[in-house]
Amino acid sequence: MFSSLAYGQLWEREDVTFERIDAKAKELAAAPYAAPDKESLPDWMKNLSYDQYRDIRFVPERALWAAENLPFRAMLFHPGYNYREQVTINEFTDTHQQRVRLAEAFFNYGPLITNRGELPQDAGFAGFRLHAPLNRGDYFDELVAFQGASYWRALGKGQRYGISARGIAVDTGAEGVDEEFPLFREFWLRKPVPEDKAAMLFGLLDGPSYTGAYGFIIQPGEDTVMTVRVVLYPRKAVKRLGLAPMSSMYWFGENSRRRFDDFRPEVHDSDGLSIKMGTGERIWRPVTNDSGKLEFSFFPMAKCEGFGLLQRDRRFAAYEDGEAAYDKRPSLWIEPTSEWGEGKVMLMEIPATNEIHDNVVALWEPVRTPQPGERLEFSYKQHWTMSEDPAHAGGHVVATRTGLHDWQPEQRTVAVEFAGGPLEKWEGDPPQAQVTAVGEAGEKIKIQGVAVQPLPEGRWRVAFQIAPAAEGGKLADVGPQELRCSLKKGEDFLTETWAYRIIP
Incomplete structure (x- = not known):
């Protein structure tokens, strides 16, 4: 049996609560920022290649709580390679805590x-992952992984890792400043009891501009739901603070005009941004990668009911990739559980020529950024889901298509497909389409040929063309266009609003 005492761990009497972590974050914010020493690891760890780092594997039998057959298990990431900022891992119960020490017995070195050397004394880890019987009762699947800066990823039943969450985003996409990547310096993992249905842990975040206390309750299931409580303390003012941020990957999809030499029809972890506004309006903004430059979209609102980057297309035929399994990548939906106030959802799209790096960011930017000496507390739930429509929009967008014919070079065709809600068993006359251009740039185009067509599988297509408003004008001269489209019956909206930027 694995004994924690055999690896230098010792239980100490201490009551670990969110309030204690909050106090640590406040104390940390009052002191100057001290960056972690990335050079403190021995050379053999720092110089590991990608393949070598992957050849260090945690021994499952050594997982925390495995010997006691508890409902959750924790495995640890070895420091080294790109993961040089060491993270302190603690285990706690209702009355005691102990630090988990880095030990060779935890790992199998392939x-x-x-060129393996000695482990440094008092070293930390690169992070950890929790396991639970997610897909079947006799096997502990990976449930959530915290590794690198303030990033984590989670899985529901039958899902494959894709989109990532972050603690906060600091100056992401802000002009004239570099983005900061604060990191979790320390974690406290609550030892589960046999009847637990959810895991609990705390995290302490630190960075040049912010410190923070984080509490997580993780409920595995068809959708894994993470309840997140956060308190932030600013050290200094920043240009942009992003709450509940997430990062995903989009290379190309059905709406892409830029095609790549690849055997797959689509390659992405997420195909759109979904927003539920406090007014009841629901927005779907398909992700795109056509302009070849950094793009921003902002959606201001007095109150946010939820937002997230979703993977709506769940057909294997859309991706034809059994290894990457993009059809099984989870969507991430954020549901505020406290009053967030006024602000805006930001979408940032970065050009990409491959699928290696995350290039899409979504976050909530509050209208007022807290100043040094202030305290910001908020909470939310994360839904790691396969649902097409976690916002419960009813009628929702399922496809965006666009094309340009050689014989009509100044007339771009756009097709938006809707399904769900009242459209599933529609009878009578077709729904009415509402298509508009937003902003002053919309005066440069005309929208024509709007048609609503029924399709198989309960879908409805709105097809239309955009052309220059000026006689003899060129599409290339009208510039980017912000378009909106929805289906209505009389004055009642049947669907969410499709919001899209067309680059003519």
């Missing part, structure tokens, strides 16, 4: 590790 044959690629040819």
